[in-house]
Structures are given as C-alpha cells and as structure tokens.
Amino acid sequence: MWNWLKKPVAVHQWVLDYENDHQLDKQSLASKAKYLVLDFETTGLDAKKHHIVSAGWVKISDSKIYLNSAQYQLVKSPASVGQSAVIHGLHNNQVQQGMELEDLLSLLLNELKSSVLVSHHSALELNFLKQSCQNCFGRAPAFKAVDTLKLELYKMQLKGGPVAQNSLSLPACLARYQLPEVTEHHALSDAFACAQLLLAQLKTRGASCTLADLFQQSR
C-alpha cells in the first residue's frame, strides 16, 4: 500500500530521461528518419476508464521495417477485459500473465527516445500513453505522433471530393495500396500493417518530405 511512496522518484526518472533525450530534428528527411509504429489493444476507447491489454510495435529505419525490432507484450489489467475480448481475442487468464503497465511504459519510453511515434488513428495510442504515464509516474511527457490515418485523409482532401465513411480504416487504407490485409485484431499484426502503410505513404510524398511535414499533415 505504501509502494507509491517509494517508487515515484526512481520511476519518474523514465519520464525525465525521455524528455531530455527525445530531441528530434523536425527538418530531417522523412525517408531517413527512425520510427516506432505502435498499436494498443484496449478494454475500451476511453483512456480514463479503460485499460491497455496488449501492445505491439515494430521499428522503421531508413524506410525499412526491421522485423527483429518487433515486440509484442501483454499487459496486466487491473480490471476484467470484459466484452472487449470479442475484438482482440484476449481473455483474463492470458492478460494476467502479462507484464506490469509500469514496465511496459518504461520499455516504451526508452524505445521512443530515438524514434518518432507512429500509429493509425494515433489519438487512441496517445491518450492511453499519456493517461498511463500520468497514473504510474505522476507526469506524462508531451508525446507527439505521426498518424497514418490523418496522412491518408490529407491526401484524400488534396484530391478533393467526399471522403467515404470507413475509407480511412486500416484495412481500407491497406487495400488502397494493395498491401497484405490484416485478418485479426492483434497489436503486433496491426502495428506491422500500419508500418507497411507508412512506407507506402512516404513514397507518395516525394524525397524532400520532412518530419515537420508529416507532423503538419497528422494534425
């Protein structure tokens, strides 16, 4: 019960380290940058009420996905996965074998120091990241992410015309670039699919596209 009294100082250091080291040159070329493509499976959509059950990520460097960087972690959830099991297929007994949320966050913060965070519909990942850091460490860094959904929306709006409902879902975007489809809601599979989508999107943006451009288009 008194654990929180002992931990904050040591654990807080993860946030400080991240804030110190996460220096991105926004003018660097998007095709040369390092990315960490992240996907969470959660018990619901509200970061305040729901929990992360699994996280998957894969890293990109120099426009190449390195599969040896692929990670998949189950996270111990303080509450039941409830009805969300229908979507991600993870049940309470599996989730309870996962790692502590704090350990996942420290791992992620460390990995994110040198990389740009990427996900599809990044608001969800950002909200859960911030809320979790706040809960565990008492403070959340100012995360910023490249959103493949917004990148896609940006291109579609440039072309003009109405944006059909559902045309921005991950499967729809993958199909548009004739990329292999994802069949299941699995954090790592989705992260990998999202990473392939980013590679394809970078190609449509030309060689001079910078990180700043990507962030701009992700708003």
Added chain:
Amino acid sequence: MQVQEVVSFLQQTPPFDDLAPHVLETLSRDLTVLYLAATEELQPEPQLLLIRSGLFALHTEQQRITHLQSGDFYGYQLLLTDLADPDTIRCEEDGLVYFLPQQSFDKLRHQYKNFDLFFQRLFSRRLHLYQSSQQQSTSTLKVADLVTRRKVSIDCSNTVQQAAMLMTEQRVSCVLIEQDDKLVGILTDRDLRSRVLAKNLSASTSVSQVMTKTPQSIEIDRFAFEAIQQMSQHNIHHLPVEDQGKAVGVLTTTDLIRSQQEHPVFLISHIHRQHKAEGLNAITSQVQQLAIQLAEQHIPSYEVSSVLTSIMDALAQSWLQIAEQQLGPAPCVYSWLVFGSQARRDMLPSADQDNALLLEKEPVGAVADYFSALSDIVCNGLASSGQALCDGHIMASNPELRLSLKGWSGRFAKWLNTPDPQALLNSSIFFDMRLVHGSKGLFNVLQEDVLARCKNNELFLYHLAKNATERQPPLGFFKHFLLEQDGRQRKGLDLKKRGISLITDLVRVYALSAGIHSVNTRDRLTILHQQTVLTQRQRQNLQGAFDVLANLRWQLQAQDMKRGRHLSNLLDPTQLSLLQRHQLKDAFAVISDEQQILRQRFCREL
C-alpha cells in the same frame, strides 16, 4: 516476437515451405521489409530478396529479361558466388520486398540440404527441380548396377585349350577374345562343346576359328532392360559390356535374374518368348499395369517412356517374327522403321503407331505382295497388343509408306525442297526415325542421305524454325497461364501441344542443322552441347523444362489410367502446388526464350 503475416507467407513459399514453423518464426525476425513504388530501381545488396507483392522486372542493358512477382527470388547469385549480377531490378507495380541477410541465408543453406539445393538449381537456371531423396528411382537398373567389372580375356592368337584353361582357372562361363585391345569375339562354354568337341577339332585349334565374331555388346551406362532386350532378341546369354568402346566385363542372364522380379525387363523377355499371336494379345493389360506401377514408384517420366518404348519395340520385333513364320522368309532385306515419339523414345501409354518399311528392292510384284501381307499382320497385331492404329495412316500397312531406299530418299528430297505446310508437318513426324528391326545398313544409308540433305539447307531450316516457333507457350504478359479448351470442353493447359512438342520441335531444328543422328531429345541436347551448338546453360534449361513438362504430363496420365479415364494432355493449373506452378512457369519461360534464340539463328532474312 514474430509477425504472423510474414510467417504465413513464408509457409506458402518454396523452399521455405519445407522448414518447420519454429524455424520460420526465428527466421522471420531476420527479415527487413521495403516498399517500392513503380519506376524505382533496386540497388544490389548482398542479401536475398524475396518479392512479397507487386510486379518487378529484371533488366540487362535496357532489355527486360523476365518478370518477378510474389514468391520470386533475386540476389542469390551474389550470395552464392560473390559475383554481382549485371542485371537491375525495376519496380513496375508498387510492392513489398523482403530482404534476408547473407548470414541467415548461409546458415539455412548449411542446415537444410533442400534449401541449398533449391538456390543452387535456381542459380544454374536448372529450374526449381528439387526432390526429397526418397523419391529417387530405385527400380530402373542400369547395366553398371548389375555387371561385375571383371574382364576375362585372351588374345585371338591363342588356342582353344588355352582359353579353356583360363576359363576354368577364372571360373567363368565365357571368355572375351581381343586383338590389339579391341573386342573381336566371344567364346562360351557352349561354343567349346558344340563347335570344338562335337566337331572333333583338336585342342590346338585357334580361338579365332571357333569364336563368335563381332559379338553383340552394350555400353555400361545403358538400362538393364535394354540389355535384356538385346539378349532375348539375339538369343544370347552373355553380353560383353563396354565402357567408351573398351570391354570391361560380361553381363550374363544369371546377373539379370538376380535383379528384381517385377522389373520391366521380365515383361520384355516374356514378349520375346512368345512365338504365337495369342501370347501377345494378352500383353496390353500387363503394359497398363506396369505403367501404373512405374507411376507409383515416382520413376521420372523419361525412364518410364524409355521402358514403354522398349516394350513397344519388343512387341514390333515379335510380331515381325510371327509374320515371317507365317509368310516364309522375306524376298529381300528390309528395315522396320518407327517415327515420332516411339523413335524419340518419348512414348506414353496413349501413343499410337507410327511405322513404315524401308525395302532393299522396289515394291513391285511378289515383293509388294509379301510386304503388304507382312505389314497387315504386324500393324493389326500391334493394335491387338494395345498400340492403337494411327488415325493419320502413318503405318507400314499404308502402301505409300513401303518404299525402297530410292523411294524414301526421293520423298524426303521433295519435302526438303518444297517446304509447304504439309511437308513441314511431315518433317515433324518423319525426320525423327529409328530402326526397330531388320537391316541396319539399309537404314544407315537412308539416314545419312537425309541428314546430308538437311545440313546447310538454309531455306528448309528457315521454314522448319519458323514452323517450330509458330505456337507459343501458354504464358501471358504478366506470367499468368492462358487456358484453352479441348474437344471435351475441359479447360486447361495443353502440356503436349503448348509445351513438350514445342521443345522437341525446337531441338529438332538444331539437330538437323548439325547433322546429328540421335533422335531422342535428351541425347540430341547432349550432343548439341558437345558440338557447342548450344551453351551449357541452354542445354540445362531445355532439359529441365522438358523434364518438368514430361513429368507433369506423366503424372496426369497415370491418374487418368488409374481411374480408367480417357488419357489427356490437358492440365488444370489449379490442381498444382505452388512449387509446381513455379516450375511450370519457368519451363514455359525457357521455351519462349529459346524460341526467340532459334528465330534469331535461323529466321533472319535470306
């Protein structure tokens, strides 16, 4: 943690499909993934490249060599040999590629033999022909497998007593007689009894006086069933075996009996033992049985074809003997010829008769009558033994095909000088000819005559090459299969018309242009390479493509036979495994390439 999507893809892609799931999971982590947009070029790297999606083109000096698509590899040349490819890869449709680093590639090659073999073959462009070792044929014996390399020989200047002493000492039933290291005769136990003792000759009689002169012999690399065929045809029990023209031992009937009982050799010797028509009529069912049996043993198609051809040859020889028994001795020397697939030793159970007679004298009067009767007996006999009559009447029973040397020579000359469509069609049948029975001398004269007329006959070769490249393999621009229908309204790939025949046609043009006597496609390829008409790579490519197509067709027909269906050449590509599809596409691509080369060589403007 592995990405399941990548592992699943590897599981469906040869040669990775042979590896265990946990190996693939570890392996998948070594990969990097790259996305390429159309018109982008790939820089060569010492990594194995595997196409995941999209369409890529391989170029050499601005010329497109081939298309690469999902499941295709590149970069193995650099990994295997340290020699950089002169080719470049350009993306034509956006797609993903996987890279496997050299280290992982080398590790897999060391650990998994089939994996290594796959890329070695891919590199040598010998197509994706790899097989698990247990599928290798065990039942098709070679002479080399049976004969003991032990030569017991004596010079022809010796006496029969010296020969008998040597045979006793060496405990053999026959001795080879040599002169200046060359085989000139053979002397057996039986010869000593019947030619020396029974004739009351003295022990000091010279061996050369009683030996069998210029005996039959066989090369050591021939099939055992060929030896049996030769021995039963000439009714001999000892067959000298030669290795590159030098005697190395003797094959005896005992050696052969020691080999397996169910072997085709026994069927052939059974055929030769039949001296009455009734005995041969029952052969059909046995040939079918044998064919199905060979199919089940995974014998490569060229060996099966060779076995079937030998059986059909033996049948023809037996029917000719029966005919001669009935009609009395022939009024003149003759040669029984076969054409087409039987001549090429490419036969399948569905092949019909293609035969003819070459006569020493002009077929008039009594000579004509005799051979007309002989042909009727043999052709109808063969039909009753299971070799169907030829729809196109290319049979000796057709008087047009019973000609003297002069007659045949004139016939060929006409085709050669006026290469109209019918003549070209004829050339694809008649120019592949082989002697099955009768005078070898007579046949040799005709063959020499025909080959001499073909060689350097540019106009004829021009038309022949043009004709050989008119039909193309059924491969579309994007390397997809083009299906067609047969008379029975089934859709599929015609393996014969759009594959095997294209290769035999193509190889025939080269063979005739180079004056090669052999008609078997494999033999022709070997000789063409020896004469440097074809490069090693061309020979391997064509050979490989031919084997892939012939094996597929053989599997297809063996299935039809088992189910008692009509034998078909039409293949449904959806029935193929991914590996087989690969092989088939490669085979078709080889044909396309080679047709182009052939056209360039023979079809330039005259």
